[in-house]
Amino acid sequence: MEDRTSGLARPACRYCPAYQLAICHARTVASDARVRGGVEQSVRSIAARRTMFRERDLHDIVPIVCNGWVSRDVGVSGGGRMILSFYLPGQLIGDTLFAESAVDSFVEAITDVEYRVFKRSTVREFMFICDESLEMVLRGLIEEMRRYDQLIVDLGRHSAEVRVARLILRLVERLKARELEKSDAHRLRFPLRHHHIGDATGLTSVHVTKVLSKFRHEHVLALGSRTLSLLDPAALNRIAGW
Amino acid sequence: MEDRTSGLARPACRYCPAYQLAICHARTVASDARVRGGVEQSVRSIAARRTMFRERDLHDIVPIVCNGWVSRDVGVSGGGRMILSFYLPGQLIGDTLFAESAVDSFVEAITDVEYRVFKRSTVREFMFICDESLEMVLRGLIEEMRRYDQLIVDLGRHSAEVRVARLILRLVERLKARELEKSDAHRLRFPLRHHHIGDATGLTSVHVTKVLSKFRHEHVLALGSRTLSLLDPAALNRIAGW
DNA sequence: CGCTTAATTGAAATGGTTCAATGCCTGTGG
């Protein structure tokens, strides 16, 4: 499982707080374990389209994505749902680290997912001892808040086209920042379905289809077979209003 | 200015982190000042409808509302704007305490406002020394994130009526929790204009008028002269879907 | 291979915006 020669178990480990802090057992194996590895944890995996956790399951544990795409969403009375955020490899699902959520949210595996689960009480304890770890968790929390700021403005004040364009551009940005995709790539793996895009932008999947097929006709981008082709990134940025 | 006999300078002080932690000079006057009062600060006030800060002004300072209503909003290309949150008395405007925001937001005085400004570097320093203060700031941050969760779901998946009803109910809830209004009051001071409500719910002020006048016709609530009358709270909750 | 889930397309319905006109508050200066 671990690769001691390269020093990284997975591509995203470089960007994972648990790995950087040497809390993760993928790094501090066997004999090192008693140093910082004292944080209880386990590796798990789950198939695409399965629910990983309900809100209440997260009282005791803190998960980190090792591989695959994850969403956190809220069910709405009447069958609808809204995706609050996407989690990419190396990211902590730490919303409930300090307090419970007001909404009953679900963490779901979009693709097949590998993840690591840490014991919440131990993580908290460690965090308050180690300033570095605290800073890191805070940074992740603030980063998420900034994404929320942007999402709120988009939902409240921008058209469907703008919202879809921005969602895609931001995800591509995050993938490239984590070196999950080459930074010059114009073709990349993109596992979201139309209903994911709709649920993340406050649109219907039907309308997402219409927006995307317009983009395709204008040779801006093409999305199909879990693959995104950025045919004209400049035009996409223009649509996004950037 | 201070009232040493009651122990509180203002009604909201009881709920203000700076006051609770005895950082605020409204509490640690004169001789006490060297204990925890070492945090540089100053009291200020500003007239309604004025901009208190731009994003970049908050690099050095951390404001806390003592009195009045405050909003943080983002300007949108094309003249629109979106309100991200409202700040009530006793609340820290601490979004930028750890990192800069990605959007250029404005903090604006809705009513006449009194507030206190702390030096950011000193606050941060103190926060990392004192676990209690850290917990308190984190709690505020998480509370704000929970509000964001709810707002995102509302914007993405609920109608205008629901959004307006929820905004009002949540604000009333917060006012009562802080004892800024009596918990059994059905008439309370509510300084938001239609355009504030629109900018906070992603609607036009014109449409807010229509929604509110429908509520009035149905004897659910009446809003006018800076005063909110909750004529039928149960019905309002029903509209909100609660 | 058959079954379920997802994408696509068009037509009709709708919720909210935009535009425009009118009147009302509120604060300000004379």
Next chain:
DNA sequence: CCACAGGCATTGAACCATTTCAATTAAGCG
């Protein structure tokens, strides 16, 4: 204390972005 100006609220009519409904095809999945 009154007059005036600018911001704010209200209303109706026309418009348009997005949803809803429905029917068909295509794509994953066991």
